[in-house]
Amino acid sequence: MLRHIIILIFILSIAPVTFTENLSPKDIIEKRCSVCHSTNRVYDTKKSKTEWETTFDRMTNYGAKFGQDEREAVIKYLSEKNIPGDLQH
Ligand code: HEC
Numbered sequence: 001m002l003r004h005i006i007i008l009i010f011i012l013s014i015a016p017v018t019f020t021e022n023l024s025p026k027d028i029i030e031k032r033c034s035v036c037h038s039t040n041r042v043y044d045t046k047k048s049k050t051e052w053e054t055t056f057d058r059m060t061n062y063g064a065k066f067g068q069d070e071r072e073a074v075i076k077y078l079s080e081k082n083i084p085g086d087l088q089h
Pocket of ligand 1: 029032033037041042045062064
């Protein structure tokens with residue numbers, strides 16, 4: 001019983017850290033990109049990896065803020081996933 005409580009406390013204490021570090025690309029888009037426009041704007045757009053990089057530079061110029069690893073994760077996700085007609089948002 002005591003062991004379970006200790007394990008539970010341990011899980012609760014590391015949980016917030018784990019969540020912020022393991023944001024999925026979707027969560028990042030939800031958090032970082034919806035500040036200025038709807039996420040549909042992101043999901044309804046199809047671009048290659050290079051085009052997304054250019055777009056991210058532009059968003060950064062507008063004031064968008066995201067970590068370098070977030071940027072890479074989202075660019076990878078969007079350039080691989082965003083196929084026209086894909087409604088699995
Ligand atoms: C600081 C505000 C801001 C943030 C944050 C922001 N954007 Fe934008 N975004 C804009 C503005 C302003 C426009 C319209 C002007 C334009 O298209 O350049 C736009 C337009 C777009 C477009 C449509 C134009 C195109 O190039 O196809 C896409 C796609 C886009 N943003 C993606 C993103 C993504 C992905 C993120 C998150 C990583 C993001 N934006 C975060 C300001 C922002």
